[in-house]
Amino acid sequence: MGRYDRYILSQLLVLFSFFTIVLVSVYWVNRAVGLFDSLISDGQNLRVFLEFSALSLPQIILLVLPVSAFVAAIYVTNRMISDSELVVMQTAGCSAMRLLRPVWIFGIIAGLLIAILAHILVPAARAQFMDRSYEVSRDMTGRFLREGQFIHPTEGVTVYIRAITELGEFRDVFLQDRSAANTEITYTARRALLVSTDEGPRLVMFEGVAQTIERDSQRLSVVEFDDFTYDIAGLIQAPDDRHISIREMSTPDLLSASRSFAEAQGTTLAALRFEGNDRIARSLFVIFVPVIAAATLMLGAFSRFGIWPQILLSIALIVPLQMTWNGAESIGSRQEGMAQLAYLQPALAAMVAAIMINLAMRGRRPRRQGAAA
Numbered sequence: 001m002g003r004y005d006r007y008i009l010s011q012l013l014v015l016f017s018f019f020t021i022v023l024v025s026v027y028w029v030n031r032a033v034g035l036f037d038s039l040i041s042d043g044q045n046l047r048v049f050l051e052f053s054a055l056s057l058p059q060i061i062l063l064v065l066p067v068s069a070f071v072a073a074i075y076v077t078n079r080m081i082s083d084s085e086l087v088v089m090q091t092a093g094c095s096a097m098r099l100l101r102p103v104w105i106f107g108i109i110a111g112l113l114i115a116i117l118a119h120i121l122v123p124a125a126r127a128q129f130m131d132r133s134y135e136v137s138r139d140m141t142g143r144f145l146r147e148g149q150f151i152h153p154t155e156g157v158t159v160y161i162r163a164i165t166e167l168g169e170f171r172d173v174f175l176q177d178r179s180a181a182n183t184e185i186t187y188t189a190r191r192a193l194l195v196s197t198d199e200g201p202r203l204v205m206f207e208g209v210a211q212t213i214e215r216d217s218q219r220l221s222v223v224e225f226d227d228f229t230y231d232i233a234g235l236i237q238a239p240d241d242r243h244i245s246i247r248e249m250s251t252p253d254l255l256s257a258s259r260s261f262a263e264a265q266g267t268t269l270a271a272l273r274f275e276g277n278d279r280i281a282r283s284l285f286v287i288f289v290p291v292i293a294a295a296t297l298m299l300g301a302f303s304r305f306g307i308w309p310q311i312l313l314s315i316a317l318i319v320p321l322q323m324t325w326n327g328a329e330s331i332g333s334r335q336e337g338m339a340q341l342a343y344l345q346p347a348l349a350a351m352v353a354a355i356m357i358n359l360a361m362r363g364r365r366p367r368r369q370g371a372a373a
Contacts, residue, residue, distance in 0.1 A: 073290030273339035
């Protein structure tokens with residue numbers, strides 16, 4: 001690469017990194033609020049929240065990278081036009097294709113980043129995220145037993161624990177079971193332990209009382225016990241063996257999966273095929289995004305009225321491309337044999353980029369000194 005290519009490429013990469021950090025931060029904060037409320041309400045600690053937040057970052061980065069590449073190309077091209085750098089280069093005889101060469105290189109770099117994220121990092125992070133979500137959902141201590149709070153794990157059941165020691169022992173336990181139609185049972189115990197068994201978790205209470213009220217007859221029965229085991233596995237609907245999410249599957253597995261496997265995971269073969277092809281199409285599409293932005297802005301390089309019309313035009317060109325993907329995704333993920341629609345967006349982006357480059361080359365041909373004389 002020449003000095004001009006290195007100069008423009010460095011500017012693009014710096015601004016690309018800056019806009020990526022800004023957009024990821026905004027998007028992450030927006031999602032972190034809901035994630036924080038969900039985890040904390042289930043009794044999880046800050047470490048689990050930070051772990052889940054970190055595992056969601058690759059997917060967020062994958063979503064914002066095309067936007068960051070587009071904004072970076074617009075910003076750099078606009079600055080070069082404002083500082084008359086493009087005018088100097090065009091006067092020196094550089095064509096629009098030559099001026100766009102570092103933008104093409106930048107687009108290829110962005111495409112490689114998208115490919116690494118889509119094919120490697122996002123599936124790996126998603127698999128870890130789903131594994132941890134499955135573990136957290138089965139964490140009875142975090143979701144069911146919290147000290148100093150009245151918990152209603154299911155309809156008709158109320159639990160209160162005054163304190164939980166560092167050894168995991170519960171002090172002063174109150175459990176009221178009103179799930180039966182005509183019976184209400186209230187358990188109180190001085191101590192209790194949560195024990196894991198092959199049949200599920202059990203709450204073992206010591207030195208307590210069980211009070212049973214029959215609602216029809218209003219008869220009260222009181223039984224004191226030294227120890228009593230209560231089955232709490234049915235109080236919370238912990239998930240069975242989890243299904244494999246589409247996002248955590250590798251691209252080769254998506255493209256070669258069988259119909260029986262898709263049905264076993266609760267999805268369709270069309271959805272698997274489209275997701276696999278879409279990962280490839282995303283990395284191709286992002287190559288043309290900065291080229292479209294820069295080529296469109298070059299149409300107004302010599303305008304005295306600013307380049308806002310060109311900026312709005314570049315945005316107007318990108319929006320239909322995104323709408324095209326939405327339509328392709330809606331059809332391709334539902335109908336078998338339509339997975340190739342995933343490549344419609346990058347194909348249209350390539351056509352738009354070619355048209356804008358051609359217009360930029362026709363409209364900004366440098367004038368020769370001899371012709372002016």
